[in-house]
Amino acid sequence: MSARFLHLVLALSLLAGCEARARAGSSATAAGPVELAVASAAAPQPDTSRDCGAQPGSDRDRAAPSCGQATVDGRAAAEPAACGACGADGVSLASDRVERDIDPATGRELERVGARLGDAPRVALPELLARPEAFTGKTIRIEGDVAAMCHHRRAWFALQQVGDRQGRTVRVIGAPAFLVPPGAVGRRARAEGIVELVDVPARTRAHLATEHGLEEPPPPERVVVLRAAGAEFI
Amino acid sequence: MSVRRHLVAWHRDLGYLACGLTVAYAVSGVAVNHEEHWDYNRATRREARTIGAPAVILPGLTEQRRRELDAAPTAVADAELPALIDAVTARVGRPAPPHNAFFRGPDAMHLYYASGDSDEVVYHPRSGRAELIRRRDRWLLRDLNYLHLNEGRGLWTYVADAYAVVLATLALTGIFIARGRRGLRGRGGLLLALGLVVPLVALLVLRHR
Numbered sequence: 001m002s003a004r005f006l007h008l009v010l011a012l013s014l015l016a017g018c019e020a021r022a023r024a025g026s027s028a029t030a031a032g033p034v035e036l037a038v039a040s041a042a043a044p045q046p047d048t049s050r051d052c053g054a055q056p057g058s059d060r061d062r063a064a065p066s067c068g069q070a071t072v073d074g075r076a077a078a079e080p081a082a083c084g085a086c087g088a089d090g091v092s093l094a095s096d097r098v099e100r101d102i103d104p105a106t107g108r109e110l111e112r113v114g115a116r117l118g119d120a121p122r123v124a125l126p127e128l129l130a131r132p133e134a135f136t137g138k139t140i141r142i143e144g145d146v147a148a149m150c151h152h153r154r155a156w157f158a159l160q161q162v163g164d165r166q167g168r169t170v171r172v173i174g175a176p177a178f179l180v181p182p183g184a185v186g187r188r189a190r191a192e193g194i195v196e197l198v199d200v201p202a203r204t205r206a207h208l209a210t211e212h213g214l215e216e217p218p219p220p221e222r223v224v225v226l227r228a229a230g231a232e233f234i
Numbered sequence: 235m236s237v238r239r240h241l242v243a244w245h246r247d248l249g250y251l252a253c254g255l256t257v258a259y260a261v262s263g264v265a266v267n268h269e270e271h272w273d274y275n276r277a278t279r280r281e282a283r284t285i286g287a288p289a290v291i292l293p294g295l296t297e298q299r300r301r302e303l304d305a306a307p308t309a310v311a312d313a314e315l316p317a318l319i320d321a322v323t324a325r326v327g328r329p330a331p332p333h334n335a336f337f338r339g340p341d342a343m344h345l346y347y348a349s350g351d352s353d354e355v356v357y358h359p360r361s362g363r364a365e366l367i368r369r370r371d372r373w374l375l376r377d378l379n380y381l382h383l384n385e386g387r388g389l390w391t392y393v394a395d396a397y398a399v400v401l402a403t404l405a406l407t408g409i410f411i412a413r414g415r416r417g418l419r420g421r422g423g424l425l426l427a428l429g430l431v432v433p434l435v436a437l438l439v440l441r442h443r
């Protein structure tokens with residue numbers, strides 16, 4: 001009798017676990033896009049429905065934004081306490097699916113992550129770096145050499161204009177849309193996403209400088225990043 | 235058969251079942267806990283060599299151009315870059331040209347030889363030094379991290395879920411195995427309370443202060 005009872009309890013626990021998992025999944029997909037810090041909503045938005053699964057007003061929504069993630073007024077949050085130094089929010093929700101193809105432009109093998117690239121206007125990195133305000137909130141495509149990436153969480157990579165010798169980069173934030181493929185540094189890449197201006201907290205700035213060799217200016221100067229929906233690595 | 239005997243049997247069998255993954259997750263857990271101190275997935279080996287400034291290693295330069303590059307080693311022209319890449323490649327002993335090479339700042343040319351950045355050379359024109367950087371996945375630990383961090387997703391997600399249930403069952407059945415002074419009413423109870431108090435205090439101190 002008691003043994004049957006124990007088996008019943010175990011079976012019910014398993015069922016409850018599955019149920020909770022299913023609910024978590026459905027709430028994440030029904031949550032809708034998280035409000036991103038963009039100054040303009042005129043440009044088409046990539047699908048961000050998986051963006052952290054946070055619902056307005058939920059605990060996750062109230063939690064401190066991650067490193068490099070801006071708030072609704074376009075300013076990044078104060079120093080986040082709970083995120084990794086790289087600013088790797090949404091990694092657990094990001095897709096790790098890599099699609100392999102041949103790049104029609106170069107004939108070389110490419111790896112595609114996240115959404116397929118669309119027909120967003122191409123912007124050269126020096127132009128984006130020179131006039132970031134002109135592109136804030138807009139969906140654009142950028143291309144360059146991958147100068148650095150977040151190795152631990154694979155949340156972002158830094159693009160540098162081909163042929164540029166100054167080392168100026170734009171960070172492309174992949175998570176939660178996708179994870180950057182391992183070993184992406186040194187490859188050529190293109191990405192599409194929305195341009196954002198963020199304040200990079202001191203801790204993140206120090207980490208980016210020491211670990212990745214990226215110099216990002218301190219506040220009040222804001223840093224341009226691309227919150228990408230998809231990317232291709234060649 | 236009493237409830238306790240069932241619990242003991244479950245605890246024993248599930249313990250055998252979960253042993254391998256528990257050790258794997260424990261090792262990976264410690265490694266990942268210290269992510270700010272090291273790269274838990276890859277080991278990096280660095281070696282520095284002086285291979286010469288562009289004025290020295292670039293072949294076929296005129297005397298005037300050599301003097302110019304001597305005075306300003308970072309002023310290598312775009313047309314000279316392929317030759318410089320070839321020269322650096324030869325001097326560092328790589329058999330094939332890099333799959334990509336670009337400057338990260340005027341005095342740091344990065345050359346990538348093997349896939350990704352597993353074999354990277356950073357050449358500094360001013361000093362003529364080259365830093366040879368080889369990165370490789372850490373033996374075993376890379377695989378343990380792959381499982382622990384569920385990098386494969388898919389089916390492994392459900393295996394990991396099942397493991398979590400097994401682990402919880404192990405914890406709960408373990409509570410009731412011993413009785414008397416060593417059980418819940420004695421030392422076991424104290425240890426159980428301690429095990430609950432430590433994370434609670436940590437939450438109060440670290441998160442909710």
